Amino acid sequence: MQRPVAPGSLCIVPAGSEQGPPCYVCYCEGPEGPGLDPEPGQTCAVNIYVTDALELWSTSFTPETLEKHKAQHGLDGAEDYSAWFRVACDQHAVSLTLKDDSSAHLTISREAETLTFNLSKVPSPEAAPRLQALMLGLAEQVCRLKRQLAALKDETPSPRKKPQPRRQQLFLPDPDSGRGGPGPVIRKWMPGESIINPGFKRYHLSAPLLPISPA
16 A cells, blocks of 8 residues: 655755766655555565666665664664654755665765665566655645645735725714714805805906006
């Protein structure tokens, strides 16, 4: 059965060798990593894999060789290599070197401590289902992240539809406007009344104005 890709259990590392692709995918497979569940009766050991999508390299740990590797590095048997790997990926402290004998050398660091791993190439019949599980797990994670992003966009209001702030009212409302009284009275203009000064009569000059000549 395929397990999903756990957050932080995968990273892209450059190869120290000039041969082959410049970058490789490095991931941790185990209780929290991607890959295939063990067969009934088998114990799942933590393993680290490196791939260029065509070939696969693995630490090929069994529970016994994993405990021996921890003892060689002075670590307790309960030490979790998957936690080491997540920290190293977050800190970009993973380095890879491909060797001429088709093996690989991997180094991961956490603070002042360093772990080294020798990885061997996985035979093609065994590598194919593991690469397939990795690809499907990554595709599932991408689809899930796209759905989460779409849901987040639906919940976030658009900046173009921001509610306009209400303008501050500079004048107090008319106290009589809400009492149901009559509205403002419109006064009718009377013939002969001055337009500039309502209520006063308009006067006409009896003689035309003459221009004043300069002295």
